[in-house]
Amino acid sequence: MQNLEAGIALVNKFSSLLDLSGEEKSQLMALQSNTVQLEADSDLISFSEPIPFTYIIQDGWAYSYKLLANGRMQVLNYHLRGDFIGLYATVFRYAENSVRSLTDLAVCRIDPQEIIEVFRNTPRLAAAICWAAGRDGAILGEQITRIGRRTAYERTGHLILELLRRMESVYLAEDNAFEFPVTQELLADTLGLTPVHINRTLRTLKSEGKISYSKNHIKVLDRKALSEATGFDPFYLEQTALPQNLEGQIDG
Amino acid sequence: MQNLEAGIALVNKFSSLLDLSGEEKSQLMALQSNTVQLEADSDLISFSEPIPFTYIIQDGWAYSYKLLANGRMQVLNYHLRGDFIGLYATVFRYAENSVRSLTDLAVCRIDPQEIIEVFRNTPRLAAAICWAAGRDGAILGEQITRIGRRTAYERTGHLILELLRRMESVYLAEDNAFEFPVTQELLADTLGLTPVHINRTLRTLKSEGKISYSKNHIKVLDRKALSEATGFDPFYLEQTALPQNLEGQIDG
């Protein structure tokens, strides 16, 4: 795990959105003053239970998921560096889904009350938090579309491209490649398929020269072809500008 | 279309969450002062275009959707009385998905700037709006799970139960029955299936005595059996209490 200055993750994320003042940056750093290390495969948030904290990932992967009868599982979304976990602890008493660490995790633990303080005192940061929440919603919408109206082949490639784009945006991808700690079984639970079929689909993508992969590592070899074959349009990940009326409103 | 006092929809929705003061109620009514009538099948919001307004539904149905190549379509969510449409106009410059009226629609049109005013001046209402956004996110999460890890039979029954519950919560269902303006084709685009298979699934549900339906109308005949058969747990729709720390914080 990289040795990061705690708090830099969120500053980076918001810097693409706002021109942060020194004051705002230190507010964000203060928000992330309490870093905690977690082991892989531990639940940060458990469905239907109170949500004690909000977190911001400094390093490692986590994922939101739901459990069904029969042991069926559905992954809703992955959480990477700079992403919030349990942001809705501020307005929900109980968790709507569980969140689990996929790798060892460095997270900043935040008391929901601190989020309320941000909303009260620093409107521009509050807007940035709302924007982050909206982006998470956009990712969920794309996940619905991926599962509901794409073939296994398209789903798999599309998700890989989403994660590549997201990893790039936090400087964790290079040369179309990134660390990928997701097992094929978890991939199946993400894309609504079986592990066996995920395996065959990955194999097809590999044999076509679109990707290469090994345990914990994935590389997109022909990004253009893969984007076209899977209908990937990164628009939903790239909204990095607030509406102009908002910019004017919250500056004062 | 019923003749509703404009603005009562949102007051009702938030009343289950907060004990609204007279002042707050009139603020909410003021927010909904501009009612507009729209015809069925018209787009309120179009993907990738600027979002001119936020809306609150007073009467009628709408749905969020995405379009893919090949004319494929995916419905993300339905919007009923009291629901927001385009809430993220406040923080996003462009729309992440389209929203279309399913029936004739009575909506209150809100300038996103007014939402900002609410956040600045009435923190309890701001919290309620965040709560509504969170609830929409929870519904998206359940939609992912429904499509990703349930059979056609389960998906169909599960969605019917969700809509029944949501219609009940805005007093539009009675005796387990409600108006249901969704065609089988749109249902298919909601559940990631084909119209033909939706037809067969509905037929099965009917023949088992779990539901009855006719054009524009649906009734759940055996709610308990249907809930069990489809694994429906309404928890994600029923969070009507803010965290205690929030309640304390925003009262002052």
Next chain:
DNA sequence: CGGTGTGTTGAAAGGTGTCAATGCTAGTGG
């Protein structure tokens, strides 16, 4: 009364799931 959208049904094809076995790799302990 004909047109158009929606619902219904049958037969066949196909994508994905199921079952089961094998291979591979990393870690563990003797």
Next chain:
DNA sequence: CCACTAGCATTGACACCTTTCAACACACCG
């Protein structure tokens, strides 16, 4: 340093849920 184990990846054969294609029924509406 080498068995041994556990977890994950890979592969084949077959079953089945869902799709596809096509035709027909029905209701509403101008």
